[in-house]
Amino acid sequence: MDPYVVLLAVFGGVVLLTAWLPMLLKGWPLSLPIVCICLGVLLVWSPLAPIIGSNPLENRYITERMTEFVVIVALMGAGLKLDRPVGWRSWMITWRLIGIAMPLTIAGIALLGWELLGLGFASALLLGAALAPTDPVLASDVQVGPPQSGEDDDVRFALTSEAGLNDGLSFPFVYLAIAISISQVTGEPWLREWLLVDVVWKLTAGIGVGWLVGKLMGYLTFRLPRRAQLSRTGDGFVALGITCLGYGLTELANGYGFVGVFVAALTLRSVERAHSYHENLHTFAEQIERLLMMVLLVFFGAAIAEGSVFKALNWNVVAVAALVLFVVRPLSAWISLMGSPEPPREKAVIAFFGIRGLGSFYYVAYATGQAQFERPEDLWVTVCLVVLASIVLHGIAATPVMRHLDRGLTA
DSSP: OOHHHHHHHHHHHHHHHHHHHHHHHTTSSOOHHHHHHHHHHHHTTSTTHHHHOOOGGGOHHHHHHHHHHHHHHHHHHHHHTOOSOOOTTTTHHHHHIIIIIHHHHHHHHHHHHHHTSOOOHHHHHHHHHHHSSOOSSSOGGGSOOSTTSSOOOHHHHHHHHHHHHHHHHTHHHHHHHHHHHHHHHHOOOOHHHIIIIIIIIHHHHHHHHHHHHHHHHHIIIIISOGGGOGGGGOOTTHHHHHHHHHHHHHHHTTSOHHHHHHHHHHHHHHHTTTOTHHHHHHHHHHHHHHHHHHHHHHHHHHHHHHSSTTTTOOHHHHHHHHHIIIIIHHHHHHHHTTTOSSOHHHHHHHHHOOOOOHHHHHHHHHHHHHSOOSOHHHHHHHHHHHHHHHHHHHHHHHHHHHHHHHHHHHO
16 A cells, blocks of 8 residues: 555545534534544554654654744734734733733743753743743634624634734744753853844844735735736735745844734735735635644644653653643733733633644744754653643633633623
């Protein structure tokens, strides 16, 4: 039996399930990511086991590139579906989550890595930076709806905008961990370069290039003479072109590509906020995101069943994962929302649904390719367990919790 042919057949099945399962699972306390992982577990018993059942630690570069791509597509989709214009007051809940909750979460997780896992400072900081951001890929069940759908209450808006921004804004802390790790080997100073380059320049370049790309694409899409407007094509795959262009140009400018893509999406949306073409762009981005997510989680499930992913699992790792999901994130988010006007139950939902996902894999894969971190197997097993637990916990809870919240909003 030709493994390539079998792989094509399996891929075809995954594509069909991508379209069918969301409709089937609607209303059930079960998420598409959970089904994907279970499918990957089952595939380990197939002839494809040697291909898909592999440890991400042993395939760092592939893991980095695959998760990178799905995250930037998800960031484009998240930016396009936000109806609320960017502003200091209108986005206050987001600024609180980004400016207060995320640093507190990084510090809390890093402390857990230091105390419970015995990691060195650089590795503990990397663990915090990788697990602090909420994930734009796996959080679709708790995010706002498509453009102009009206599904943009404060809870969904907060979780969507937070996931869009913190996947890029955690990068300075990832680079801080890299800089400290390198300095421990070379003895070279790192603080000045980290502040000027990794914080100031890369963030500025990410925002600036993303804004320019968004403005340019907004002009080509909506402001040219009508016969030449990109929007007249109706082609949703333009979203993929904008995603790759924004990411590539931002990275070429030595900026944070994740920030650039999200800012480009927000800027494009602002040029002609109510145009129906945004729905086409968002729909295509969402479909590509869902397909890539399914493929990656099938691989993740197969890697779990293969056994080597959790080879280094111990009770300290389990304790860290539980504390991250049930204490560190909820407490940090709750502190950040103190004094905000949202009702307590809405704050509780926002604090609880700090979904961890594919972005965490990307950060660890990227950082361990840039510098030598002690005990990378402990980093990987902790991240894998937190992501798996988050997929199961939040996937089961999302539908009933959001349904209950919606009933309260309409009461």
